[in-house]
Amino acid sequence: MPFYQDAFQESQSGLQSTVDGDWQWEVDFDINHDGASLEEDGETDYGEDISELILQLRDDDPQPLSEAETDYGDDLSAIQNYEDLSNSTQSDTNESSRSSIYLGKRKASNISDADSIQSTKPMKSHRSDPDIFDPEKPYIIAHDPSVEEMMNQKGIKLGVAYEIARLISRDYITNDDITSAKLDTLQGKNSETAPKVFNTLKGPNSGEAKTLESHPAFLREKAAKVPWSELDVEEDVLAKDQFGGLGNNPDYPGWYGGKIEFRAKLEKVGAKQYKIVLEDCVLGASCRFTRRFGSWSFLRIKVPLNVFHESENGLGLFFKRPFVLWGRVFKTFYAKDQTVFLFRTNEPCPGLDSRGSDLPGLSLQEFLMWHNPLQENSQQSMTKWAARTVLGLSNSVPGPRIPQGNIGFEDDVVSLNGSDMTDGCGYSNKPVHLFLLHRLNLDLLPSAFQFRFAGCKGMSLIREDEQPINDDRRMWFRPSQTKIKYPAGQPLDPAMLTVDLLRTSCLRTPARLSPETIINLHENGVPEHIFLDLMKESIQEMVTSLTTWEGPNAMFDLWANVERAGGVFAGRRAREAVGEARARGYSNRSPDEEEDEQADEDELDSRKNYRSTPWWGDQISGCPSTLEETVMVLLDSGFSPQTSPILREKLKQVIMKKVENRSSNIRFEVKQSASAFVVPDPYGVLGPDEIQIKSSRRNLIGIDGLDTDIILGDVLITRNPCKVPTDVRKVKAVEHPLLRNFLDVIVCSVQGLRRLLDFLAGGDYDGDKALVIWFILIVSNFKMPDEKHSYEPQNIHQAFTQEKETGSEFLQRTRSMTPSSVTLEMQSYLLGALRDTSLVGQYSTMHDNAIYQLGYAHPRTVKLAYKFCKVLDSPKTGWKVKPETIKGDKREYYHPRGPQWKAAEKKKKDRGSKIDTTNLPYLQRRKDSPYVHGEFVMDILRIMVKKETDGLLADVEALFSKFRVEDDDHLAAPWNNAVAWAERGDDPGTIRSKRKDLAVISQHVQHMFKTHGRMLRGVGKHSSFTERSISDRQDVLRALSLEFSVSPKLEDLPTIIDEDTLSRLRASYAYIYDREQCSEKEGWSRFPWIMATRELCTIKAKALGPYKTVTDDFYQQLRLKTGWSHRPLLVSITDAKDS
Structure with missing residues (x-):
C-alpha cells in the first residue's frame, strides 16, 4: 500500500478496525523560518525585518581585532545565517512577483542522486493556471507519484513530507530535486529528520542552515512551539488507537492530540491568479476535529485582507477546487473570517492517478455527515446547518468522557410570554467538575464551564442536588443547547462523548468601562463629572504607583506594580500554555490593552506563524523582551531608577505607554465592579430582576469600602455589545443560602416574563459574560430607560433578505445530482463566510456616527443598532442586507473621519491606509435633534483626558530629567x-x-x-x-x-x-x-x-x-500572592503544571 494511502486508516475512517503498519507517512505540516512574522505593536528594544540592515554588514568590513588569533574576526555567521533567512522572508512576502504554479507528474528518470542545488534563491518557474476558478480542476500543492513511491518505500515521516511540500510550494525546489539518496538521510522520527529537510535538499550553506533555534538556550521557548516531537507522539498513539488523540488515554495520562497546526497562505500573483504557499507547522490549540482525525488531516489557509475585501475575488469558486498534497485530496469544508479550512479526504484525484477509491478515510460528504447529518437535521436552514460546522473547530481542551447512558435531558424553563429563561445552560454533576479541577490544576472547583459535547453547546452548571453513584460522571442538556441531532438508538463516536472544554468560570474584578458603556450610562442619567473623576483617579493612581520610589519596600512595591501594569505573570503562563491558555484563563494581553469584550466563543486559533516567539526573552543575553519584564529584572537585581539610566528609561517608557493607552482608549476601571459568566438560577429561588454575585475570595470592594465576597443591593448589569439604552439594566443583588456554592458566576433569576439577559442585547446563558457595577454614584444616578428600545423595530426585516432553503429542501433539490455536484452545492453554504464581512465594522461605525450626530435614543440610531446585530449574526441566520439598504445607510451615516473623540482609536486602525483624511472636518453634532442633549460625554472626557495626561506627562518628564547619568562603579x-x-x-x-x-x-x-x-x-x-x-x-x-x-x-x-x-x-x-x-x-x-x-x-x-542565585526556569514561575488588602504579601511558585 503506498505511503499516502496507509496513514492512520482507522483514525480517518472510523469504519475500519485495523491500521496498516505503514501509517506513519501522512501529510505532515511543519515550517521552517519562512519569515511570516507575528505583527505585534510593542515598545521594546527589538525590531522587524532586518534583511537590509544585515546586508550592510557585508559592505562594511570590520577592522581586524589584533594580531592575536581569535575565532571572531570577520565571522558574522549567526547574523549572516539570519540574512539568508531574511532574504527568504522578502521573497515570500513579495506577492507581486509570484505566480501560480501547477505541478504535473514527474518521471522517475528525472530524479538523480547527482542532482544538486547551487542557488539558495527561490526558483520562479511559474505559469498561469487557466482553470483557476474551475471547481472540477485540482490545484496541485505538491504531487509526483514517483516521489511519493520513493517516500513510501523509505518510510518517510509526515513531518519530512510536509517540509518537502513546503519548499516546493515556495519554489525553493522542484520534484526533480528529491533524490533517493537525499531521502535516505531523511529517514527516522519527525523530531530527528524534519528539521534537516532544508539543509539536505538545499545544502549546508543555504539560508536556513543554522538558526538560533538550535541554540540550547532556547529549548524552553522551542518546546512551546516546535511540533515535531508532538507529531511523533500523535502518530504513535493513533497508530495503536484511532480514538487515542481524544484524551482520557490511560497509556498517555494528561496527553491529547490535535495540537499541531498545518497552515498555508493564499497569495495573489496577478489578475485572477492565486497561489497556495505552505507555512511553518507549529504547536497551537486543539479542537475536536483534529483530535479525532489527526492534526495532519486539516489544512488552514489564510486569505490576505486586501484579497478578502476585493469585489469579485472569485474565492468562493477557487476554494471549491480539490487541493492535492502528495496524492491526497484536500477539500474545503468551512470558512471563517479570513481562514479557510480544508479536510483531507479519501477521494481520488481526477486526471492525476488511477488508484480508484481504495484510499483510507472519509469523503468530504462522509466527514460532514459524521459531524452534522443532514437527514436528522433537515428542519434547519442550510445556512444554520453550515454554521454548525464551527462546533468541531472551537479551540478546546478535552474534558472527561461521559458514558452514553449517563447523558440526561432537562426541559428549559419558559415564561408565560414564551421567553426561554434557561437558554443555553444545562447541568453536570460534581465528578465532572472534579475532573476539570484536577486536569487544569485550578485553585477551586469551578461552578460552571463552557463546553461543546456531541451536538450540544453552552454552559454547564454544577448540580448539587444529585448524589453521584460510584463517582459516575453525568451531564444534563436542555433543548436550547442541542444544535445537532444524531440518529436515535445508535452509539455515538467517542469524540462526541468527550467534553470539549472552552473555558471555566472566573470572576474578574475590577472591571473596565468601555466607551459604549460610558455613553449608555451617561444617556441614562449618570452625570459626566462622575466619569471625569473616575478617569482622573485611574490615571493618577497608575502613574503614582510607578513613580513612588522612596519609603519602606519601595523597590519591591514598584516591582509588583510594574508586574500588574504589564500582566507579566499571566503573559508568561499564556506563552507557555500554547493551546490551553484560554481554558486556563490566561491572557497575553496587557491589562491596559482593550479586552476582547465580544470574544468569539467559537474562536479558532488565529496565531500567525513566526520565527522567535513574540515576547520571549533572549536566553543568551538574559535580556527580556517586554518593557515590564526588563524593568522587573533590573529591579530585582538591585538597580534603582534613581541611579540606573537604563532602568529609568525603561520605566519611563512603561509609564508613557500606559498613559497613552488610557488617553487613546478612554476606558478605565471602576473598583466596585466585576465581570463573570452568567448562569440561570438552578432552584428558582431568586425573584424577578434579582441576581447573586458571589466570589470565591474576598476580593470584592463593598459599598462600605471593605473587602467582601458578596455584593448586596442595587446594581447595574450590562454586556457587550452595548448599543441601545436598554442594554444596561438596574437589578437587585441578593444572597440566597441555596446558592451559596455557586461562586465566580452571576446567577440570574428565572422568574418574570422575560429572560434578564434578553434585555441586554438579546443575550443568553450559553457563555455570555456580564459586567456588574455597584459603585453608588453610578447606580443611584442611573434612570431605567424605556423598555421599548429592547425590542427589534418593526419592519426591520424589510432591509434584509434571507436564505431560507432548509435541509429537507436541499436534499430534495439535489437528490438527482452526482455526489461531486452535491458536494459543490454544500460548499456554497460552507464557504458563505468568504463574503466580505467588513459590513460588521461598517455598521458599527455608522451606528457610532448616528449616536454622535442624531442622539443615542433617536429611532434611526436604535434601528442602526439592530441592523448591526443582524449583520453580526448573519453567518448563522442567513440574513443579508439588501444592496440598496447598504447604499442608503452609507449615504446617510458614513463619514470619512467620524467624531473627533474616536480620532485616536481610528488613527491606530488606519495605520498603513493609503487614504489621508487629516484635512477633512470631523463629524458634527446636530443640535436641532430632539435626542441631542448638550455636549457629548466622550468629547468632554477626551478634552479632560488630554489635559490630565499632558500635565502628568510633564510631571513624569520633570521627575526623570532631574537625574544625571553617573558611573556605576559596581559594573x-x-x-x-x-x-x-x-x-x-x-x-x-x-x-x-x-x-x-x-x-x-x-x-x-x-x-x-x-x-x-x-x-x-x-x-x-x-x-x-x-x-x-x-x-x-x-x-x-x-x-x-x-x-x-x-x-x-x-x-x-x-x-x-x-x-x-x-x-x-x-x-x-x-x-x-x-x-x-x-x-x-x-x-x-x-x-x-x-x-x-x-x-x-x-x-x-x-x-x-x-x-540569591535562581535558575531562569524557577524565576519564570514566580508569581505574587495578594492579601485582602490588595497589597502583595509574598512571592510563591506556581504549580509546575500551571505555569
Missing part, C-alpha cells in the same frame, strides 16, 4: 580590577600576555558595538529599529548577543581562567566602553544590556550582597 569594577591585575607581577612576559588577552576582549567588544550600531540603524520603509515587528527585533538582537557571547574563545586567552571570568569581563568592558562612546550624547546606550543583561545583573547583585 565597571570587574574590568578595572582586571586591568590592575594585568599590571601586577614580576614577569614581563606574563604581563604582556595578560594585556594581550584583555586587548582581544576589548577589541571584540568594540567591534560588536559598531556592528550593533549598524544593525539598529533604520533603513528601507522603517525610520527606526523599534518600528519593526517584535519577532524580527528579537531575531536580529539574538543574533548579535550570540555573536557577542561566543568570542573570543577561552582557549585563545591563556591568562583568563574560566568562562565565568570571560563573560564577566566582556560585560563589564561593554558597560565601560558604552559610557565612553556615549559620553557626549546621552551618556549611555542599550548596547551592554542587549549583549549581557544577565551578567550585568549578576555583577550588581553580587556587589550589593547578600544575594
Whole structure:
C-alpha cells in the first residue's frame, strides 16, 4: 500500500478496525523560518525585518581585532545565517512577483542522486493556471507519484513530507530535486529528520542552515512551539488507537492530540491568479476535529485582507477546487473570517492517478455527515446547518468522557410570554467538575464551564442536588443547547462523548468601562463629572504607583506594580500554555490593552506563524523582551531608577505607554465592579430582576469600602455589545443560602416574563459574560430607560433578505445530482463566510456616527443598532442586507473621519491606509435633534483626558530629567580590577600576555558595538529599529548577543581562567566602553544590556550582597500572592503544571 494511502486508516475512517503498519507517512505540516512574522505593536528594544540592515554588514568590513588569533574576526555567521533567512522572508512576502504554479507528474528518470542545488534563491518557474476558478480542476500543492513511491518505500515521516511540500510550494525546489539518496538521510522520527529537510535538499550553506533555534538556550521557548516531537507522539498513539488523540488515554495520562497546526497562505500573483504557499507547522490549540482525525488531516489557509475585501475575488469558486498534497485530496469544508479550512479526504484525484477509491478515510460528504447529518437535521436552514460546522473547530481542551447512558435531558424553563429563561445552560454533576479541577490544576472547583459535547453547546452548571453513584460522571442538556441531532438508538463516536472544554468560570474584578458603556450610562442619567473623576483617579493612581520610589519596600512595591501594569505573570503562563491558555484563563494581553469584550466563543486559533516567539526573552543575553519584564529584572537585581539610566528609561517608557493607552482608549476601571459568566438560577429561588454575585475570595470592594465576597443591593448589569439604552439594566443583588456554592458566576433569576439577559442585547446563558457595577454614584444616578428600545423595530426585516432553503429542501433539490455536484452545492453554504464581512465594522461605525450626530435614543440610531446585530449574526441566520439598504445607510451615516473623540482609536486602525483624511472636518453634532442633549460625554472626557495626561506627562518628564547619568562603579569594577591585575607581577612576559588577552576582549567588544550600531540603524520603509515587528527585533538582537557571547574563545586567552571570568569581563568592558562612546550624547546606550543583561545583573547583585542565585526556569514561575488588602504579601511558585 503506498505511503499516502496507509496513514492512520482507522483514525480517518472510523469504519475500519485495523491500521496498516505503514501509517506513519501522512501529510505532515511543519515550517521552517519562512519569515511570516507575528505583527505585534510593542515598545521594546527589538525590531522587524532586518534583511537590509544585515546586508550592510557585508559592505562594511570590520577592522581586524589584533594580531592575536581569535575565532571572531570577520565571522558574522549567526547574523549572516539570519540574512539568508531574511532574504527568504522578502521573497515570500513579495506577492507581486509570484505566480501560480501547477505541478504535473514527474518521471522517475528525472530524479538523480547527482542532482544538486547551487542557488539558495527561490526558483520562479511559474505559469498561469487557466482553470483557476474551475471547481472540477485540482490545484496541485505538491504531487509526483514517483516521489511519493520513493517516500513510501523509505518510510518517510509526515513531518519530512510536509517540509518537502513546503519548499516546493515556495519554489525553493522542484520534484526533480528529491533524490533517493537525499531521502535516505531523511529517514527516522519527525523530531530527528524534519528539521534537516532544508539543509539536505538545499545544502549546508543555504539560508536556513543554522538558526538560533538550535541554540540550547532556547529549548524552553522551542518546546512551546516546535511540533515535531508532538507529531511523533500523535502518530504513535493513533497508530495503536484511532480514538487515542481524544484524551482520557490511560497509556498517555494528561496527553491529547490535535495540537499541531498545518497552515498555508493564499497569495495573489496577478489578475485572477492565486497561489497556495505552505507555512511553518507549529504547536497551537486543539479542537475536536483534529483530535479525532489527526492534526495532519486539516489544512488552514489564510486569505490576505486586501484579497478578502476585493469585489469579485472569485474565492468562493477557487476554494471549491480539490487541493492535492502528495496524492491526497484536500477539500474545503468551512470558512471563517479570513481562514479557510480544508479536510483531507479519501477521494481520488481526477486526471492525476488511477488508484480508484481504495484510499483510507472519509469523503468530504462522509466527514460532514459524521459531524452534522443532514437527514436528522433537515428542519434547519442550510445556512444554520453550515454554521454548525464551527462546533468541531472551537479551540478546546478535552474534558472527561461521559458514558452514553449517563447523558440526561432537562426541559428549559419558559415564561408565560414564551421567553426561554434557561437558554443555553444545562447541568453536570460534581465528578465532572472534579475532573476539570484536577486536569487544569485550578485553585477551586469551578461552578460552571463552557463546553461543546456531541451536538450540544453552552454552559454547564454544577448540580448539587444529585448524589453521584460510584463517582459516575453525568451531564444534563436542555433543548436550547442541542444544535445537532444524531440518529436515535445508535452509539455515538467517542469524540462526541468527550467534553470539549472552552473555558471555566472566573470572576474578574475590577472591571473596565468601555466607551459604549460610558455613553449608555451617561444617556441614562449618570452625570459626566462622575466619569471625569473616575478617569482622573485611574490615571493618577497608575502613574503614582510607578513613580513612588522612596519609603519602606519601595523597590519591591514598584516591582509588583510594574508586574500588574504589564500582566507579566499571566503573559508568561499564556506563552507557555500554547493551546490551553484560554481554558486556563490566561491572557497575553496587557491589562491596559482593550479586552476582547465580544470574544468569539467559537474562536479558532488565529496565531500567525513566526520565527522567535513574540515576547520571549533572549536566553543568551538574559535580556527580556517586554518593557515590564526588563524593568522587573533590573529591579530585582538591585538597580534603582534613581541611579540606573537604563532602568529609568525603561520605566519611563512603561509609564508613557500606559498613559497613552488610557488617553487613546478612554476606558478605565471602576473598583466596585466585576465581570463573570452568567448562569440561570438552578432552584428558582431568586425573584424577578434579582441576581447573586458571589466570589470565591474576598476580593470584592463593598459599598462600605471593605473587602467582601458578596455584593448586596442595587446594581447595574450590562454586556457587550452595548448599543441601545436598554442594554444596561438596574437589578437587585441578593444572597440566597441555596446558592451559596455557586461562586465566580452571576446567577440570574428565572422568574418574570422575560429572560434578564434578553434585555441586554438579546443575550443568553450559553457563555455570555456580564459586567456588574455597584459603585453608588453610578447606580443611584442611573434612570431605567424605556423598555421599548429592547425590542427589534418593526419592519426591520424589510432591509434584509434571507436564505431560507432548509435541509429537507436541499436534499430534495439535489437528490438527482452526482455526489461531486452535491458536494459543490454544500460548499456554497460552507464557504458563505468568504463574503466580505467588513459590513460588521461598517455598521458599527455608522451606528457610532448616528449616536454622535442624531442622539443615542433617536429611532434611526436604535434601528442602526439592530441592523448591526443582524449583520453580526448573519453567518448563522442567513440574513443579508439588501444592496440598496447598504447604499442608503452609507449615504446617510458614513463619514470619512467620524467624531473627533474616536480620532485616536481610528488613527491606530488606519495605520498603513493609503487614504489621508487629516484635512477633512470631523463629524458634527446636530443640535436641532430632539435626542441631542448638550455636549457629548466622550468629547468632554477626551478634552479632560488630554489635559490630565499632558500635565502628568510633564510631571513624569520633570521627575526623570532631574537625574544625571553617573558611573556605576559596581559594573565597571570587574574590568578595572582586571586591568590592575594585568599590571601586577614580576614577569614581563606574563604581563604582556595578560594585556594581550584583555586587548582581544576589548577589541571584540568594540567591534560588536559598531556592528550593533549598524544593525539598529533604520533603513528601507522603517525610520527606526523599534518600528519593526517584535519577532524580527528579537531575531536580529539574538543574533548579535550570540555573536557577542561566543568570542573570543577561552582557549585563545591563556591568562583568563574560566568562562565565568570571560563573560564577566566582556560585560563589564561593554558597560565601560558604552559610557565612553556615549559620553557626549546621552551618556549611555542599550548596547551592554542587549549583549549581557544577565551578567550585568549578576555583577550588581553580587556587589550589593547578600544575594540569591535562581535558575531562569524557577524565576519564570514566580508569581505574587495578594492579601485582602490588595497589597502583595509574598512571592510563591506556581504549580509546575500551571505555569
